[in-house]
Amino acid sequence: xxxxxxxxxxxxxxxxxxxxxxxxxxxxxxxxxxxxxxxxxxxxxxxxxxxxxxxxxxxxxxxxxxxxxxxxxxxxxxxxxxxxxxxxxxxxxxxxxxxxxxxxxxxxxxxxxxxxxxxxxxxxxxxxxxxxxxxxxxxxxxxxxxxxxxxxxxxxxxxxxxxxxxxxxxxxxxxxxxxxxxxxxxxxxxxxxxxxxxxxxxxxxxxxxxxxxxxxxxxxxxxxxxxxxxxxxxxxxxxxxxxxxxxxxxxxxxxxxxxxxxxxxxxxxxxxxxxxxxxxxxxxxxxxxxxxxxxxxxxxxxxxxxxxxxxxxxxxxxxxxxxxxxxxxxxxxxxxxxxxxxxxxxxxxxxxxxxxxxxxxxxxxxxxxxxxxxxxxxxxxxxxxxxxxxxxxxxxxxxxxxxxxxxxxxxxxxxxxxxxxxxxxxxxxxxxxxxxxxxxxxxxxxxxxxxxxxxxxxxxxxxxxxxxxxxxxxxxxxxxxxxxxxxxxxxxxxxxxxxxxxxxxxxxxxxxxxxxxxxxxxxxxxxxxxxx
Numbered sequence: 045x046x047x048x049x050x051x052x053x054x055x056x057x058x059x060x061x062x063x064x065x066x067x068x069x070x071x072x073x074x075x076x077x078x079x080x081x082x083x084x085x086x087x088x089x090x091x092x093x094x095x096x097x098x099x100x101x102x103x104x105x106x107x108x109x110x111x112x113x114x115x116x117x118x119x120x121x122x123x124x125x126x127x128x129x130x131x132x133x134x135x136x137x138x139x140x141x142x143x144x145x146x147x148x149x150x151x152x153x154x155x156x157x158x159x160x161x162x163x164x165x166x167x168x169x170x171x172x173x174x175x176x177x178x179x180x181x182x183x184x185x186x187x188x189x190x191x192x193x194x195x196x197x198x199x200x201x202x203x204x205x206x207x208x209x210x211x212x213x214x215x216x217x218x219x220x221x222x223x224x225x226x227x228x229x230x231x232x233x234x235x236x237x238x239x240x241x242x243x244x245x246x247x248x249x250x251x252x253x254x255x256x257x258x259x260x261x262x263x264x265x266x267x268x269x270x271x272x273x274x275x276x277x278x279x280x281x282x283x284x285x286x287x288x289x290x291x292x293x294x295x296x297x298x299x300x301x302x303x304x305x306x307x308x309x310x311x312x313x314x315x316x317x318x319x320x321x322x323x324x325x326x327x328x329x330x331x332x333x334x335x336x337x338x339x340x341x342x343x344x345x346x347x348x349x350x351x352x353x354x355x356x357x358x359x360x361x362x363x364x365x366x367x368x369x370x371x372x373x374x375x376x377x378x379x380x381x382x383x384x385x386x387x388x389x390x391x392x393x394x395x396x397x398x399x400x401x402x403x404x405x406x407x408x409x410x411x412x413x414x415x416x417x418x419x420x421x422x423x424x425x426x427x428x429x430x431x432x433x434x435x436x437x438x439x440x441x442x443x444x445x446x447x448x449x450x451x452x453x454x455x456x457x458x459x460x461x462x463x464x465x466x467x468x469x470x471x472x473x474x475x476x477x478x479x480x481x482x483x484x485x486x487x488x489x490x491x492x493x494x495x496x497x498x499x500x501x502x503x504x505x506x507x508x509x510x511x512x513x514x515x516x517x518x519x520x521x522x523x524x525x526x527x528x529x530x531x532x533x534x535x536x537x538x539x540x541x542x543x544x545x546x547x548x549x550x551x552x553x554x555x556x557x558x559x560x561x562x563x564x565x566x567x568x569x570x571x572x573x574x575x576x
Contacts, residue, residue, distance in 0.1 A: 052086035064098050064109060072108050088112060092128025102134045110140045121543025122554035123157040130161030138165055145174060147244060152186045163193060169205060171199065176209050180219035180225065191226055199230055200250050207254065211261045217269045221277050224266065244287070249437075255391060257290055263295050267302075270310040282317050300326045304330020309341050316345025324351045331357060340379055347383030350390035358384055360408045362400070381413055382509045385420045386443045396425070402431055408438040415441060427452060431460050442474045449531065450481030453488035455500060457481075458507050465525075466514055479528040482507065486536050516544035523553040530532045530556070534563035539571060 050058070052071060059067040071094065074087035093104035109132070113123040120140065127145070129137040141158050149155055155178065175194055181187045194202055209215070211222050231251075255262065260262040265283050285292055290423055298309035299321060313328065314325035323345070343361075348355040358380050380535050388394055402410055405501065415433050418426040430452070433445035446464065447522065449457040464470055464478040486504065493501050515529040516523075526548060533541040545567070548560035 052083065053092045055087075059094055061539040063093060064101060066528050067094050068104060075108065075112065081118060081121060083471050084122060088121065088128050090123040092131035094283070095132045102132050103136075103329075106134045106137055109293045110137065110369055113144065114141055118154060124154050126154070126161045130164035133165050135165065136189075138162060138171075141165075141173070152181070152183050154165060154185060156189060159190075167197075167424070169201075172205050173204075173209065176205065177213075178225065179222040180216060191229075195230060195233075199234065199250050201298050202230060203227060203251055204254060206494075207262065207380070208267055211258065211417070218532070220265060221274065224269070224284070225276050225280045228276075228283045231283050242285070255284070256285055256291065259292055260295060263292065267299055267307045267310040270313065272313055274301055274516055278317070285314065285318060289405060290317070293322050295325050296320050297326060300330070304412040305335050305338065309335070309338050312338065312341040312345050315467055316341075316348035319349050320350060322348060324349060324354060328354060328357045331361060338375075340376060343376065343383050347386035350387050351499075351545065352387060352391055352394055352398075355384055355387060357446070358416075359398070359402050359410065361438075362413055363407055376408075377413065381417060382403060385417050388417075388421050396423070401431060401434070408436070408441050411436060412438065412440040412444050415444035415448050419444070419451040422451055424452065424454060427454050427456060431457060434460055434464055443477050446474065446477045446481045450484035455485065455489055455503055458485055458503065462510055464505060466510070471508060472525055475522070475525045476528050477513070477555060479525065479532060482511070483528070483532045483535070486532070490536070504536075508538075509540070511538065512541050512544045516547055519551070523551075523556050526551070527559055530559045530563050532558075534566050535565070536565055539567070 050070070055062065055070050061367050063072070071087045073093045075084055075091070078084050078087070078503070091105050091108065095101045099425065106129070107124045109128050113122055113129065116122050116125070122144075122227050128139065139540060141162050144154065144158050148339065159175060159178070162174065172194070175190050178190050179187065179194075181190065182330065193205075206223050206227050210220055210227075215223070231244075234247065262284070266285070269277075269396060270281060271277060296311055296315050296318070297320065299307055300315065302308050302311065308330075311428060312323075312327060314320075317548045326351075327342040327346050330422065333342070346358065361376065361380060367544065388396075396492075397416055403414055405411070411433060415430060430445045430448050433441055434449075436442060436445075442464070446461060449461060461478040461482050463483075465475050486507075489500065489504070493504060508520065510531060511529055515526065530548065533545060537545075541563060545560045545564050548556055549564070551557050
């Protein structure tokens, strides 16, 4: 005789001995009468498992489980009922499961259990769309669960449903962003290179065909929701649009003409990322847009496209007399610098006549910026123009010219930088920058001294001697200039530098004293190693 107090697991394990009908009745009785929720959960779980053995029992088990799912208040019990309905794989269970989803539940556990059950029973287009509707969840683990279920689908089916939902469903912008991210991730998983789409075209020809037919709608959605700071979204958008090739260019150019500020700005951003050459003229027109964000986006896009014809228009923005520009439009200033630099770096054989012509303009803002750009590009032919800029009275122009010469690393500029340092009329900041530039030039050329280039060695030794004398004899120099000189001598000074550093050990500025002492120790250690 069987023990009436059998646990649900024991009933399931002895189902052959008890009989399936009796097992179902015993488990159902526990569900209906037992007060211990843990035992009830076990009964629900094994009721679902028992019904797997005999299809004829599915209907009876389904009725019990459906009632629990709909009527129970306890979250854990409802979740267990949903899991059990998934196990019996009974089509009629889809209706109550979907009904639960339509109740605008706030509990993630119930949603997860219900969706898992639905997928086990059937996972066709109607059910897939239920998962798509949950993509905007703020619960990250749940959202990841949804994405993983979707990404397990056959690519063509998933991409069709996602794009169709993107265009036809009245989803929020955040929801659409998540859809695009999933599309981009799916596409990137089987694209070896965006420059070679042969595999994609052979394996999934319908994907390319669908994108091409719906390009206008897709582009329209993308330009309304694009957020440049969301890098995952941006990567997905570029992946999607690159699949369309150059056929999308005309559509992007048309959107730049759109009156909607957001659409216009996003179309401009996309034109830059995709390097749409046909957009250059419109981007130039938008450089002086009433919307600052449109102007900034146009500058960045021109830099990414890399068309040399845009350089004069970009530089003309800087060629103004308003002294407040440097401070009120600092973002624009730096974006123009980056854009012009990017254009030249992407055009290796380009001439620099445009840059030279603007250097002749009596505008310190533009000369300051061009000095920086020349240093970033780093061509030897910029040496003389930069040396000429050292003669300009403006502090910012001098500063950027000195920094640029340091980046170029040409020996010929050392004499000119040294003259700036010893000039009693030079501002302390310019002296410091000139010293740091000399340090950089030494760093780039010191290896050649070891190769016994006598003329180079003579020039460098002369420069070291001049810096030693300046540090020794200018006690009232700004302490930051002294620190730069000490740093230089610590690295490149020899025994002759010790006298100047010893004077600075007694300097009135504490930081100078400390750095001078450290430099002496470093030089003495180096001399000892050389002697040994």
